[in-house]
Amino acid sequence: MSFYRWDGEDLVLACHLQPKASRDEFAGLHGERLKIRLSAPPVDGKANAQLLAFLAAEFAVSKHQVSLESGQQSRQKRVRIKRPARLPECLELTIRPC
Numbered sequence: 001m002s003f004y005r006w007d008g009e010d011l012v013l014a015c016h017l018q019p020k021a022s023r024d025e026f027a028g029l030h031g032e033r034l035k036i037r038l039s040a041p042p043v044d045g046k047a048n049a050q051l052l053a054f055l056a057a058e059f060a061v062s063k064h065q066v067s068l069e070s071g072q073q074s075r076q077k078r079v080r081i082k083r084p085a086r087l088p089e090c091l092e093l094t095i096r097p098c
Helices: 046-058
Strands: 004-007 010-018 025-030 033-037 066-070 076-081
Touching (some): 046 066
Antiparallel strands (some): 010 076, 025 033, 066 076
8 A cells, every 4th residue: 555546637645744843844654654744733723724735835736626535633634636736856756647
């Protein structure tokens, strides 16, 4: 199993979040999930909102093209990115469209 899968033109990511980090960044793998560090605290949906904004910027899509599929109250999340315009440089060699 991989931390991502393609569903047509959409990319679905299995993520593990680390809130209250010093900066927003991809941080390798956490088991079978992509680890993402976020500076937002995990209260009132702030970390979820920041996750969606971070992924939208990294994949060059609008915020409404990124949605949380599961894990609203968990560090383990599944996120859908509709038709990513680009792949982040640090993930480009790993994620290749079919």
